[in-house]
Amino acid sequence: MIGAGFINGSLVYTFEKTHSYFTRFIMYQNKTTPRTEMAPNYFDCSKVDGTLRYCVFHTEDPCCGAIIKPTYVDINDRFEVKGNFSDPSFNVNSITVTVTPGSGKFNFYFDETGTFFYPFSYAAPSISSIIPDLSKQVLTINGDNYFTNNSTFQVSIDGVNQNNIGITVNHTQIKVGNFNRVDPGPMSVGVVINQVSIEKNFIYCFPATISSITSVSNLIGGIVTIKGSKLSSISNSSLIPTITIGGDKQCNFIKSTSTELECQLDPNEYGGKNLSVDVNFGCNSKSSGDVTFTYNIPTISSASYSNGIVTLTGTNLGTNNESFIQLSGNGINDNIKIEQFEISSDERIATFYLPYLRCKSFNINFTRDGISVNSLSVSVPLSINVINRPSISNGTLNIELYYIDCPINSSTQIISVGNSSANECSIPSLPSPTSDYYVTTCSIPYGTGINKEFTFKYNSESVKDKFSYAPPKIESRSLSKFQFDITIHGNNFGNSTSLIQVYFNGIDISSEIQSLNDNQFTFKRLDSYENGPIDITVDGNNMESSFYLTLPPIIYGIVNKDNKTLSCGGIITISGTNLLTNDEEFKVKVIANHQNTTIFVADEKTLLVRTDGKKSPLIVSIFIGKDLIISNVTLTYLEPIVTVIPKVRNNKDGISIKIGGISLSDIIKASLKPFSSENIPLKCNLQCSLTPNETFYYNNPKLSSNETDITNSSDCLICHSNSIVYETSGILNLQFGSKLLQYDVKIEEIESSKGG
Numbered sequence: 001m002i003g004a005g006f007i008n009g010s011l012v013y014t015f016e017k018t019h020s021y022f023t024r025f026i027m028y029q030n031k032t033t034p035r036t037e038m039a040p041n042y043f044d045c046s047k048v049d050g051t052l053r054y055c056v057f058h059t060e061d062p063c064c065g066a067i068i069k070p071t072y073v074d075i076n077d078r079f080e081v082k083g084n085f086s087d088p089s090f091n092v093n094s095i096t097v098t099v100t101p102g103s104g105k106f107n108f109y110f111d112e113t114g115t116f117f118y119p120f121s122y123a124a125p126s127i128s129s130i131i132p133d134l135s136k137q138v139l140t141i142n143g144d145n146y147f148t149n150n151s152t153f154q155v156s157i158d159g160v161n162q163n164n165i166g167i168t169v170n171h172t173q174i175k176v177g178n179f180n181r182v183d184p185g186p187m188s189v190g191v192v193i194n195q196v197s198i199e200k201n202f203i204y205c206f207p208a209t210i211s212s213i214t215s216v217s218n219l220i221g222g223i224v225t226i227k228g229s230k231l232s233s234i235s236n237s238s239l240i241p242t243i244t245i246g247g248d249k250q251c252n253f254i255k256s257t258s259t260e261l262e263c264q265l266d267p268n269e270y271g272g273k274n275l276s277v278d279v280n281f282g283c284n285s286k287s288s289g290d291v292t293f294t295y296n297i298p299t300i301s302s303a304s305y306s307n308g309i310v311t312l313t314g315t316n317l318g319t320n321n322e323s324f325i326q327l328s329g330n331g332i333n334d335n336i337k338i339e340q341f342e343i344s345s346d347e348r349i350a351t352f353y354l355p356y357l358r359c360k361s362f363n364i365n366f367t368r369d370g371i372s373v374n375s376l377s378v379s380v381p382l383s384i385n386v387i388n389r390p391s392i393s394n395g396t397l398n399i400e401l402y403y404i405d406c407p408i409n410s411s412t413q414i415i416s417v418g419n420s421s422a423n424e425c426s427i428p429s430l431p432s433p434t435s436d437y438y439v440t441t442c443s444i445p446y447g448t449g450i451n452k453e454f455t456f457k458y459n460s461e462s463v464k465d466k467f468s469y470a471p472p473k474i475e476s477r478s479l480s481k482f483q484f485d486i487t488i489h490g491n492n493f494g495n496s497t498s499l500i501q502v503y504f505n506g507i508d509i510s511s512e513i514q515s516l517n518d519n520q521f522t523f524k525r526l527d528s529y530e531n532g533p534i535d536i537t538v539d540g541n542n543m544e545s546s547f548y549l550t551l552p553p554i555i556y557g558i559v560n561k562d563n564k565t566l567s568c569g570g571i572i573t574i575s576g577t578n579l580l581t582n583d584e585e586f587k588v589k590v591i592a593n594h595q596n597t598t599i600f601v602a603d604e605k606t607l608l609v610r611t612d613g614k615k616s617p618l619i620v621s622i623f624i625g626k627d628l629i630i631s632n633v634t635l636t637y638l639e640p641i642v643t644v645i646p647k648v649r650n651n652k653d654g655i656s657i658k659i660g661g662i663s664l665s666d667i668i669k670a671s672l673k674p675f676s677s678e679n680i681p682l683k684c685n686l687q688c689s690l691t692p693n694e695t696f697y698y699n700n701p702k703l704s705s706n707e708t709d710i711t712n713s714s715d716c717l718i719c720h721s722n723s724i725v726y727e728t729s730g731i732l733n734l735q736f737g738s739k740l741l742q743y744d745v746k747i748e749e750i751e752s753s754k755g756g
Contacts, residue, residue, distance in 0.1 A: 002016065021053055021055050025059075103153075106120055122193070132206070138175055138176070139175065140168075141173065145171065146191070148171065153167070153193045155189065157188070158188050159188070159190075164177035182258060183230065183233040184281045185281030186203050186282065207230070207287045208229070208279035208280075208281065209287065209289055210277055214226075215296060215299075218272075221264070222315075224251055226279065227261075231257065231258055233281065239282070240253050242278075243277075244280070245275050245293045246276060252266075261279065272293075299314045300364070300376050301313050301315075308353055308354055314366075317366070320341065322368055325367075326367075327362050327365070336357075358401075358430070384402070386398070386399055386465065389470040390470060392469050394446070397415065400439055401440060413426070442456075448496075448541065449468070452467055472490065472538045472543050473544070474547035475489050476489045492518065530577055531578055532549065550578070552581065555574060558635070563635050565636070567638065568663055570610050573608055580604050591622075592620045593613045595613055597610060597611045618636075640661060645659060647746045647748060648747045654720060655672065659719065665686070669734075669735040673733065675730055677727060680721050683719065729747055731744060
């Protein structure tokens with residue numbers, strides 16, 4: 001027999017499968033005489049499991065049993081069963097034994113020979129709770145059946161027997177000293193009391209402790225960093241925790257140390273705030289600590305400034321739609337909201353152009369989804385902006401100051417231009433209480449040109465920049481008497497002829513400069529000059545816009561051939577340059593026989609005027625403005641020349657003829673003498689040409705259409721009489737002054753009237 005015990009209220013004996021076993025139970029009165037009043041009984045030994053056979057005791061008539069009352073239990077002690085066996089109620093199938101406090105294992109023998117025995121033990125130790133105190137390195141084990149003897153028990157943790165142990169409360173409490181535990185997860189605790197082991201080791205789970213947790217963006221997910229203690233198992237590297245956020249969101253483990261853990265959290269459309277966090281090492285315990293997780297908590301680790309751009313470095317910076325940036329600080333009247341900024345796709349970098357601020361230090365406030373980051377203080381270097389171009393002489397430079405060291409003190413501000421000595425600047429001041437900048441005014445030395453380097457110093461900061469002197473500007477021009485010299489008036493011309501270039505009509509005339517100072521220069525006028533733009537460059541500094549220079553006319557002379565002019569129209573031709581000026585001061589005026597003339601054709605080089613005078617000769621003078629340029633030039637009329645004598649028209653209205661010629665005069669006597677009739681006087685009208693050799697068009701209903709074009713004459717003389725001529729030829733008499741011209745002419749034959 002291997003052992004015996006009660007299972008589900010039945011007495012069960014265990015035997016090796018190949019050994020003999022009980023079939024029934026007999027109680028004896030003495031060593032040789034069995035009892036006869038005992039109820040029938042038997043053992044059911046049909047259950048075999050592996051190498052063991054189990055025999056279950058059955059009886060038909062249970063009754064009161066005997067009582068064994070040993071005074072001390074020892075495996076070698078023998079006990080006699082005493083009782084009133086003659087009592088019909090005596091139950092031979094049940095024995096109640098009262099055992100004194102103790103521990104360990106012992107046997108019950110049911111015969112005097114000790115052949116058959118029942119192995120028995122005190123109840124196994126049990127654990128109801130475990131309380132670790134890592135600060136004191138003490139592990140308290142609460143339970144039962146620990147007895148009182150410190151020398152007869154053993155405690156094991158994860159299979160390792162502990163040395164510093166003791167029963168601190170009889171039977172119910174044990175403490176383990178020098179206890180230290182760095183690993184999270186399950187800890188198996190076993191207790192053995194005098195060779196009786198706990199039935200099942202008690203599993204205590206050391207939870208991870210979370211002291212802080214980082215956030216990630218719900219849009220892109222990311223790596224969550226958890227800090228605390230017991231976040232990794234040193235003794236069991238294969239023990240990987242399960243991390244859940246908000247009860248159902250898995251955060252995939254990446255790596256961990258005992259104090260820091262990283263896991264990957266996938267994007268989550270809905271995000272969330274104050275979500276629970278659990279780091280579980282597999283024993284159904286939740287991590288301790290009141291730390292919760294919230295999506296989209298932005299962080300900013302640093303800010304930098306370069307070339308007008310602020311760069312924020314952090315995490316979970318979101319998108320332009322859900323985040324915003326504000327600037328605050330000294331010199332900022334109201335918080336400035338940055339309307340435009342860029343955020344990288346990984347939400348780690350945000351950039352924006354820094355608006356101009358009056359003070360160098362300010363705070364950046366970043367908010368995403370209603371969650372703000374602690375303000376980050378930023379300082380940027382002094383920046384300046386030149387807002388004017390000083391004049392060449394005695395100039396002042398006005399400078400806007402941004403990101404200045406506030407508050408303003410009375411320290412000296414200085415400016416150094418090139419290699420010149422430093423000059424002081426005014427104390428910076430605000431143009432208005434709400435201005436975003438300060439202004440200072442600095443005196444600068446005489447100079448010319450563009451892109452002049454200078455250094456501005458304020459307190460301990462120095463800034464290098466460039467400025468340009470004001471460009472040359474022309475305001476007016478004047479001429480010397482008789483217009484031999486031209487003086488240009490303006491400013492910023494400098495005083496060095498080697499630094500100034502003057503272009504007139506695109507031609508460099510710098511070499512013609514006779515005198516120069518900052519406000520004017522003079523150059524000689526050449527006859528070849530014509531009206532046009534004048535441009536100036538001083539030491540590389542160009543005029544902003546050209547100045548259109550109008551010059552007075554130059555009269556070369558009256559160019560009528562042989563000093564003759566036409567008696568019909570009195571045309572006078574003047575040659576020169578710039579004849580079309582609109583300047584009243586320099587208008588050309590031509591006087592003939594003390595009368596004004598009329599300009600009817602003009603360009604810059606030729607002027608045609610005509611006089612209404614009939615008297616020859618013409619005494620001509622020319623003025624430019626009020627200055628008399630040419631005086632008393634005598635012009636005489638050309639002799640009249642007849643070039644066209646057509647046939648005389650003859651009809652019931654009378655006779656008419658159109659005569660073409662050059663220099664015809666309206667001081668004329670004309671008549672027609674038919675060969676056999678009296679002389680007929682003609683009345684004539686003169687039409688003068690505008691210019692010699694011009695083609696005329698004359699519209700007269702008395703002329704036929706094929707006679708309206710006169711192409712070989714300048715002037716047109718039309719003569720008419722109401723007389724009717726019945727001859728076909730005659731003599732035309734034309735007397736211009738003292739000159740008589742006679743021409744044989746043909747006369748149209750008049751048609752005779754038909755009678756009734």
